[in-house]
Amino acid sequence: MLKIADVHANYGTASILRGVDLDVASGEVVGLLGRNGMGKTTLVRTCAGLAPPRLVQGEITFDGQPIHGLPSYQIGAQGIGLVPQGRHVFGSLTVLENLQVAARAAKDGDDGWTLDRVYGLFPRLKDRFNSRARNLSGGEQQMLAIGRALMTNPKMLLMDEPSEGLAPIVLGVIRQQLQELKTQGLSILLVEQSLGMAERLCDRLYILGEGGVIVWEGVPADLNADERAKRVHLGV
Ligand SMILES: Nc1ncnc2c1ncn2[C@@H]1O[C@H](COP(=O)(O)OP(=O)(O)O)[C@@H](O)[C@H]1O
Ligand SMILES: [Mg+2]
Numbered sequence: 001m002l003k004i005a006d007v008h009a010n011y012g013t014a015s016i017l018r019g020v021d022l023d024v025a026s027g028e029v030v031g032l033l034g035r036n037g038m039g040k041t042t043l044v045r046t047c048a049g050l051a052p053p054r055l056v057q058g059e060i061t062f063d064g065q066p067i068h069g070l071p072s073y074q075i076g077a078q079g080i081g082l083v084p085q086g087r088h089v090f091g092s093l094t095v096l097e098n099l100q101v102a103a104r105a106a107k108d109g110d111d112g113w114t115l116d117r118v119y120g121l122f123p124r125l126k127d128r129f130n131s132r133a134r135n136l137s138g139g140e141q142q143m144l145a146i147g148r149a150l151m152t153n154p155k156m157l158l159m160d161e162p163s164e165g166l167a168p169i170v171l172g173v174i175r176q177q178l179q180e181l182k183t184q185g186l187s188i189l190l191v192e193q194s195l196g197m198a199e200r201l202c203d204r205l206y207i208l209g210e211g212g213v214i215v216w217e218g219v220p221a222d223l224n225a226d227e228r229a230k231r232v233h234l235g236v
Helices: 040-048 072-077 095-102 115-121 123-127 138-150 168-183 195-201 220-225 227-234
Strands: 002-011 014-024 029-033 054-062 080-083 156-160 187-192 204-209 213-218
Touching: 002 040, 014 029, 014 040, 014 054, 014 187, 014 213, 029 040, 029 195, 040 054, 040 072, 040 080, 040 156, 040 187, 072 080, 080 138, 095 115, 095 138, 115 123, 115 138, 115 168, 123 138, 138 156, 138 168, 168 187, 168 195, 187 195, 195 220, 204 220, 204 227, 213 220, 213 227, 220 227
Parallel strands: 029 187, 029 204, 080 156, 156 187
Antiparallel strands: 002 014, 002 054, 204 213
């Protein structure tokens, strides 16, 4: 579904990604791990068509169509939803307004995401529909960021560190909600710094490491057993 081939990306003259290969099949949940500063967000932004960074080499295809070089709204319209690092909900808008501004109709024949369906997945958002987003807890804001992306009716979600800064109890709730999205067949590229959440949710994992390349790939059980890879590439 998403195919990233030999992607190189820069900020100005600083080269961050130096030949990344990664793919996500339809219905698959794939984890992208790596220590802080390795370029995970840079890769997510490159896929979503956000600048900076600048793609200097390589190809990204989605459903067989090249998407590199397209503006972000066109990439969104093709069915890639972004849950950015740090959530970036619209603080002065209410929960309901945040969801409404993102809404995009499903393609003909698709089972679309509606307000009711988002509230079904995140009952907490329904309780707080009239609160301004800036007054939500971190966990609620994360649910809103995910809900907002779902309202665009994506075929795939790019999620950049959804667990960042959340208390363990909230993490458990979000993990269950992501598990439910997976069960419903949504494809997800899940970025995380550490194994925790990714290990339980993901079908396959990649680690982005020194040099701006993928340094490890495989299934979660293999990474869990690979003490060296965990120590060297994740610092655990
Ligand atoms: N807007 C930017 N301009 C210049 N350098 C950046 C910018 N954003 C990130 N970087 C640098 O690019 C590298 C990768 O950052 P990032 O993709 O955010 O890493 P990660 O998400 O893995 O923590 C880091 O060295 C970071 O300092
Ligand atoms: Mg990041």
